[in-house]
Amino acid sequence: MVPRRADPERIAQKREQIAVEAGRLFAAQGYDRTSVAEVAKAAGTSPASVFYYFEDKASLFRAVFERDLPAAEALIARHVKAPDPVTAILDVLDALARDAADPSASGMLIELLRRAGDDPKLLAVVGRTANVIREGLAALISRGITEGAIDPDLDATETAAWLQAIVDATYLNARPGHSPHIELHRTVLGYLNPPQGRQEEPNG
Numbered sequence: 325m326v327p328r329r330a331d332p333e334r335i336a337q338k339r340e341q342i343a344v345e346a347g348r349l350f351a352a353q354g355y356d357r358t359s360v361a362e363v364a365k366a367a368g369t370s371p372a373s374v375f376y377y378f379e380d381k382a383s384l385f386r387a388v389f390e391r392d393l394p395a396a397e398a399l400i401a402r403h404v405k406a407p408d409p410v411t412a413i414l415d416v417l418d419a420l421a422r423d424a425a426d427p428s429a430s431g432m433l434i435e436l437l438r439r440a441g442d443d444p445k446l447l448a449v450v451g452r453t454a455n456v457i458r459e460g461l462a463a464l465i466s467r468g469i470t471e472g473a474i475d476p477d478l479d480a481t482e483t484a485a486w487l488q489a490i491v492d493a494t495y496l497n498a499r500p501g502h503s504p505h506i507e508l509h510r511t512v513l514g515y516l517n518p519p520q521g522r523q524e525e526p527n528g
Contacts, residue, residue: 347388351428400460409468
């Protein structure tokens with residue numbers, strides 16, 4: 325009898341389903357108060373099945389953030405060659421801050437900050453995603469400086485890191501149901517615009 329081969333697509337879909345449910349529960353209840361059994365029930369499977377896809381609870385938590393890396397790569401790829409670098413920067417930051425109005429978003433960020441110090445693998449996962457975003461933003465900032473649309477006194481890499489910190493702040497200070505879009509744009513444009521001849525916010 326020929327053994328059945330595992331279906332990679334089915335495995336990926338199941339991992340994704342479990343990670344999505346885990347992320348929802350971790351955000352709402354916290355890492356320590358969420359059991360693998362609860363995640364399994366939410367995903368319509370058994371705890372044993374969860375451990376088939378994930379080594380332990382810590383790897384399950386990491387999986388929530390591993391999903392961010394391909395999304396970040398796709399986001400930067402869509403915008404890095406956009407005609408207007410300032411508009412592209414705002415669009416990238418809007419996408420990164422899109423979930424800030426979700427009531428559970430700040431909870432997930434707090435859990436990440438708590439766990440990162442105890443899990444070097446988690447820190448590495450988050451770091452890879454952050455680097456993709458930072459490098460993409462820095463490239464757009466550099467182009468904006470060259471084109472005269474961004475303050476030439478700014479350092480592109482340092483500024484990109486500050487913009488990421490501003491996005492993090494939208495999560496930590498979010499009001500449920502309130503989009504930070506307007507405040508985010510005002511803050512970022514005030515930071516990026518050249519000292520003379522402040523620009524109006526780009527249309528779009």
